[in-house]
Amino acid sequence: MAAVQGGMVDAKDEADIKTEPASDGFGNNHANDSRLLSESPGSSAAAGNSKPAAGAPEDQQTLLAVLQFLRKNKLSESAEILRREAGLPEEVLDPKGADSAGSGLGGSADVDGGDASALLSRVTVPAPGGAKAPTKAGEDQPDVNVVLSAYSQQGDPALYQVYYNGLKKFIESVLDCHRAELSQVFYPLFVHMYLELVYNNHESEAKAFFERFSGDQECYYEDDLRILSGLTKKEHMRGNETLLDFRTSKFVLRISRDSYQLLKRHLQERQNNQIWNIIQEHLYIDIFDGMPRSKSQIDAMSGSLAGEAKREANKAKVYYGLLKEPEIELPLDDEDEEAENEEGKPKKKKPKKDSAGSKSKKQDPNAPSQTRIPLPELKDSDKLDKIMYMKESTKRIRLGPDNLPSICFYTFLNAYQGLTAVDVTDDSSLIAGGFADSTVRVWSVTPKKLRKVKTAADLNLIDKESDDVLERIMDDKTASESKCLYGHTGPVYGISFSPDRNYLLSSSEDGSVRLWSLLTFTCLVGYKGHNYPVWDTQFSPYGYYFVSGGHDRVARLWATDHHQPLRIFAGHLADVTCSRFHPNANYVATGSSDRAIRLWDVLTGNCVRILTGHKGPVHALAFSPNGKFLASGATDGRVLLWDIGHGLMVGELKGHTDTIYSLRFSRDGEILASGSMDNTVRLWDATKAFDDLETDDFTAATGHIHLQDNSQELLLGTYMTKSTPVIHLHFTRRNLLLAAGAYNP
Amino acid sequence: MLPAGKSGPNGPWFWCCLQVMIQILKDMGVTEYEPRVINQMLEFTYRYVTTIIEDAKIYATHAKKSSVDADDIKLAIQCRMDQSFTSPPPRDFLLEVARQKNQTPLPLIKPYTGPRLPPDRYCLTAPNYRLKSIQKKVSSSAGRITVPRLSVSAVSSRPATPTLAAFGFCPGHGSVTSAISLTPVLSVSSATASTPAVSNVLINPSLIGSKNILITTNMVSQNAGGDSLKRKHEEDDDYDAL
Numbered sequence: 001m002a003a004v005q006g007g008m009v010d011a012k013d014e015a016d017i018k019t020e021p022a023s024d025g026f027g028n029n030h031a032n033d034s035r036l037l038s039e040s041p042g043s044s045a046a047a048g049n050s051k052p053a054a055g056a057p058e059d060q061q062t063l064l065a066v067l068q069f070l071r072k073n074k075l076s077e078s079a080e081i082l083r084r085e086a087g088l089p090e091e092v093l094d095p096k097g098a099d100s101a102g103s104g105l106g107g108s109a110d111v112d113g114g115d116a117s118a119l120l121s122r123v124t125v126p127a128p129g130g131a132k133a134p135t136k137a138g139e140d141q142p143d144v145n146v147v148l149s150a151y152s153q154q155g156d157p158a159l160y161q162v163y164y165n166g167l168k169k170f171i172e173s174v175l176d177c178h179r180a181e182l183s184q185v186f187y188p189l190f191v192h193m194y195l196e197l198v199y200n201n202h203e204s205e206a207k208a209f210f211e212r213f214s215g216d217q218e219c220y221y222e223d224d225l226r227i228l229s230g231l232t233k234k235e236h237m238r239g240n241e242t243l244l245d246f247r248t249s250k251f252v253l254r255i256s257r258d259s260y261q262l263l264k265r266h267l268q269e270r271q272n273n274q275i276w277n278i279i280q281e282h283l284y285i286d287i288f289d290g291m292p293r294s295k296s297q298i299d300a301m302s303g304s305l306a307g308e309a310k311r312e313a314n315k316a317k318v319y320y321g322l323l324k325e326p327e328i329e330l331p332l333d334d335e336d337e338e339a340e341n342e343e344g345k346p347k348k349k350k351p352k353k354d355s356a357g358s359k360s361k362k363q364d365p366n367a368p369s370q371t372r373i374p375l376p377e378l379k380d381s382d383k384l385d386k387i388m389y390m391k392e393s394t395k396r397i398r399l400g401p402d403n404l405p406s407i408c409f410y411t412f413l414n415a416y417q418g419l420t421a422v423d424v425t426d427d428s429s430l431i432a433g434g435f436a437d438s439t440v441r442v443w444s445v446t447p448k449k450l451r452k453v454k455t456a457a458d459l460n461l462i463d464k465e466s467d468d469v470l471e472r473i474m475d476d477k478t479a480s481e482s483k484c485l486y487g488h489t490g491p492v493y494g495i496s497f498s499p500d501r502n503y504l505l506s507s508s509e510d511g512s513v514r515l516w517s518l519l520t521f522t523c524l525v526g527y528k529g530h531n532y533p534v535w536d537t538q539f540s541p542y543g544y545y546f547v548s549g550g551h552d553r554v555a556r557l558w559a560t561d562h563h564q565p566l567r568i569f570a571g572h573l574a575d576v577t578c579s580r581f582h583p584n585a586n587y588v589a590t591g592s593s594d595r596a597i598r599l600w601d602v603l604t605g606n607c608v609r610i611l612t613g614h615k616g617p618v619h620a621l622a623f624s625p626n627g628k629f630l631a632s633g634a635t636d637g638r639v640l641l642w643d644i645g646h647g648l649m650v651g652e653l654k655g656h657t658d659t660i661y662s663l664r665f666s667r668d669g670e671i672l673a674s675g676s677m678d679n680t681v682r683l684w685d686a687t688k689a690f691d692d693l694e695t696d697d698f699t700a701a702t703g704h705i706h707l708q709d710n711s712q713e714l715l716l717g718t719y720m721t722k723s724t725p726v727i728h729l730h731f732t733r734r735n736l737l738l739a740a741g742a743y744n745p
Numbered sequence: 746m747l748p749a750g751k752s753g754p755n756g757p758w759f760w761c762c763l764q765v766m767i768q769i770l771k772d773m774g775v776t777e778y779e780p781r782v783i784n785q786m787l788e789f790t791y792r793y794v795t796t797i798i799e800d801a802k803i804y805a806t807h808a809k810k811s812s813v814d815a816d817d818i819k820l821a822i823q824c825r826m827d828q829s830f831t832s833p834p835p836r837d838f839l840l841e842v843a844r845q846k847n848q849t850p851l852p853l854i855k856p857y858t859g860p861r862l863p864p865d866r867y868c869l870t871a872p873n874y875r876l877k878s879i880q881k882k883v884s885s886s887a888g889r890i891t892v893p894r895l896s897v898s899a900v901s902s903r904p905a906t907p908t909l910a911a912f913g914f915c916p917g918h919g920s921v922t923s924a925i926s927l928t929p930v931l932s933v934s935s936a937t938a939s940t941p942a943v944s945n946v947l948i949n950p951s952l953i954g955s956k957n958i959l960i961t962t963n964m965v966s967q968n969a970g971g972d973s974l975k976r977k978h979e980e981d982d983d984y985d986a987l
Contacts, residue, residue, distance in 0.1 A: 226773065230772070230773065235822075238826070239832045240832070244836075248837075249836070373851055374851055374853050374854045523869050524862060524869060524870055525862060525867065525869060531831075552833035552839070553833060554843065560862060561861040561862055561863055562863060563864070566846075566851060567843075567846060567851075568847065569843065570840050571840070604847060605846070605847025606847070
């Protein structure tokens, strides 16, 4: 490299070249190199053969570079001719450099003449495992770096460590207020540089690079780094879709303008163009005006595989309001004294007040219109259900910090770690469990047993006009406490009851989602779309639609009467582990292994919110009953609270020590219950958490969040189970909390 | 399992593999696992490696090479990857498919259609058995079993419950049996016109999709109208409220 340095500068310095190689002891190649360099000008000066008369060394070097290129591409005849005509000696220099040099050389002709020699030296310099890369070659050779970056995206693998180190030193030297922000660059830069080295088959350099700098990264990227450490060849990358996506998508960083200027100035003045190129190609820097963020603020929002969310990704309007409940004529009851026309949200306790609910007649500006997405109309049975619902809601217990719910725990015994999914109907009459042996079992929670509908022959014999025909169609001979549903060919990972209790959905590792009838307890339809395990499925709050999310990184929206999905929500970089409908059925939230949560619009299929901040795969999502907030739980043991309207994080609940698999808001949204693998159920004060939110314009515009560290105050209670991880939570209509899990001694 | 000779807990090779596997698990961050996991992983590894090498041998013989070399192995690995270890489609493909799919507006929902299920050929509600038709010389009053129309068994998963076929027993008085048109697969009598009143077979209650049950009798004698009897239950609103 020293030879290069000498050869690059001026023609008059070439006299020194001969002495230089002796001093740096880099090996024969350099000697060769310099000899070649010195010889050619020498020969050009000496013998005036058929060469360009100017004999400028730059042209010479260009010629040499061209010659190397031709030889490399095995155009031996052309090379011979050129060599003969240019009068060059017959030195064959092995291109020992990386493959990238080959491609780079092609473009070398366009580069400044002075660079050609640099290219040559690149070709000849052995690319050691980075350890030999002289640090002095880093910052004090601006020209080399210009060259290296100008012709190829890959640069010299040996120099990657140097660049990274240089950037690290720079960032350590900036002002404190900027340092936190600029440190965000480290992780994506590290991963991209490493992947580039691997992709271009520089295995040893990649390993050395990894060893040296992986320890500096943030602790929450540990899992990713472990996966990366196992990836050393290009072939390993082939099957890993997540990493390929990471390589092609842009990692989003949010940096304040001042910090960004600093960085830009440094990278451009120090000629560290390689890093600048990588940044430009792989990173998306979302610049905002204002104060730089502090470390804690940044830590709160970062962690996702794709960085944070761009501001405009969270700008679309989201209709988070609830749909208006339809008017239902309630029968006047002695015990209830309900108004005749009941319109308004079903959460109202005293129906009398609804007459004054005329303000609810006006359209909530944040609510979607009733016809935004087609919803099934109410059948008579649905109306009966609604009446039951309203009756029960009058008996609902008001919860609060001083009035905690009772918890009733349903333990699945003898499941041998095979319980993989649980669901409870809305009226808490049935509970279903999905198991790893591919069965689905339905139990009746109430004393009433499960019965099948009679066979066709028997049905013919009953009296159809009688009042209790609904009872008569059931076959009491088949009554049993539980029913088992067979059909899947793999573990059942997701279960969902339909709101009208007629259907049950189950999603499994075999890639299908099955619809079961709860009247005949048989399978009706198998929806095949995902060809990979489907991790979660859920019916919409109004029935008819359901959503499923799986290993193929998409979530699909289906309707029960279409054998193909209606919407495909693609955008996540890794598996979709959890998918939930918004209470107004217009939006679907999906949590993924890429540690981000996305909110999708059912009407258009677009992603309207990207919420980052979790440090592990997201496994639990819950919408608050008023539709404004979303709670999410992940493997990092934290519950994060999000304001959907603004797309901001508004709370963080720390307390659990293991993955959170279930979250549920109480019926009125006052309490948030979370169940986790650490065998506890925790209750949090949701009213207080959402109470004093200051979402002013500044916060909304810049996304600066100020999270209070008040998890302890919000925690209302921790309830331990006996080595039973909690995988499902359900508030009954009267606000009794049901929990379910399998005993795991 | 493991190769003979050196296998068994006393073989050094076995222990060596075991150590390697434990180390691999540790490197990948798997700290808690049952002891069975190691055995399963070893078995899998052995099977995978033998499959690859066998494939590579085949490729080498095909290329008329005397010995297996790295290219054969690479090819074998690649083929196996595409076959057994497929990975989900790439992101741009998914985005493109999603874009196309999301352009079509959501379909409107038809009112009052009973159980909202896809067309029958996509459902699993058809019987997956077929009854042999026994040709009887006696008239239809004897129990005649007809062949129910079988739907395409592309949906070949096993139905949840064993289906009860109500054989066409004629309770003596003619062939007006309880033929219930619940099922889209109505047992149309086979086109033997000679038997006007054919008892109909079936039907299993597993075909009931919802509470909308239409019980009709006297479907029997309609040979030709058999097809139109399908789906008739939708029009009956009596039990719609359920």
